[in-house]
Amino acid sequence: MAIWHPFTQMREYEPLVIEEGKGAWLKDIQGRWYLDGVSSLWVNVHGHRNPYIDKAIKGQLKKIAHTTLLGLGNIPAIELAENLIAISPKGLKKVFYSDSGSEACEIALKIAFQYWQQCKKPQKRKQKFIHLDLSYHGDTFGAVSVGGIELFHNIYSPFLFKTISTPPPYCYRCPFNKTGKICGKECLSKLEKIIKKNHKEVAGLIMEPLIQGAGGMIIHPPGYLKEVRRLTRRYNILLIVDEVATGFGRTGTMFACEREGVSPDIMAVAKGLSSGYLPLAATLTTDKIYKAFLGTYDEKKTFFHGHTYTGNPLACSAALANLSIFKKQKTLEKLKTKISWLKKLVSPFASLEHVGEVRQCGFMVGIELVKDKETKEEYPWQEKIGIKVCLKAREKDIIIRPLGNVIVIMPPLSIKKWELEKLICGVYESIKEK
């Protein structure tokens, strides 16, 4: 076999080769169909082989597949930027394209850093970033620097830039050992302390809004994001929200920020942007930030970043069709009912012997498995409990992928009721049998 798979221990890899898809289903080369329980890694929105998106790509193919965005425009990229601005939180006015969530986050960091170097009243000391522990913003060096997942990130520590990390509001395993009733919001007072002490040197704060995905589907308590916005505004720190996982309906609204009425200074999107069709990402910023990059060429204020495929017309046409389906088929309205079905379906999980907590934010579910429910003792990661449950699910025609000891359920938004029932029941049985 010539392939080296990403985030995969190849010695233990159990081959499964997908040949075809339809709606929420995937078919392997043996002809067996599986439910796509994690939307092909959190990207698929309207189902595989969606007729509208297929048609849009074919239509664009008749015109042109690729042309560079370095100094040239193309029609799908222009239209998509306008469409994105129209649905994004207030104040975001410019779209910078890229190809992956990691890159969208790196761009956000570079823009934030460069902004303070060359804005109207430069603050050259603002060079640091604050991020949350257990955060995930991608796997390239810049994104890893602001990441907080030990298993993925520790090995690279000699290469990473210094950051300031703050404990996340992971209430089930509160970093301050508090429980719901006597919370006291110490994670926020800690963050405020950090900000007060360092703000003159901090360019930006980067976070996943409402829910930290790869860290284990850690759901923030209501009001957390809003409070972070208040603090960052007060201390003149740019707020970067990473909506790579949460964007495009995942949490029930188009973007997670909307739920707390928050407008960030910079927003990164990717995954659901093209409904899982082609690699595409974007970093959105305010006019104020954009203007700091304007000047004559010799002022060297240009944003010198951009990859070969930035703003690819095929990818942008897929994304345009993706957005139009949201309108045409009232996706977000229908999603409300589906979210409540999902809630009902996952509620019995909590009584299973090894389920510590069931977490749901819109159409994102994380089920944290524990060795001992009373003490919340974790399964040692070497036990691979998550991987075992997912392999069990595969026997029941379900494809899911765990995050350590957390089982993730994140089907396409277009999944039908009976499919959702089959998916959840299958996962339930798989946990029970393990």
Ligand SMILES: *Cc1c(COP(=O)(O)O)cnc(C)c1O
């Ligand atoms: C997946 C993810 C990324 C990285 O996106 P890639 O397209 O895999 O590079 C960044 N941030 C969050 C929140 C993600 O879930």
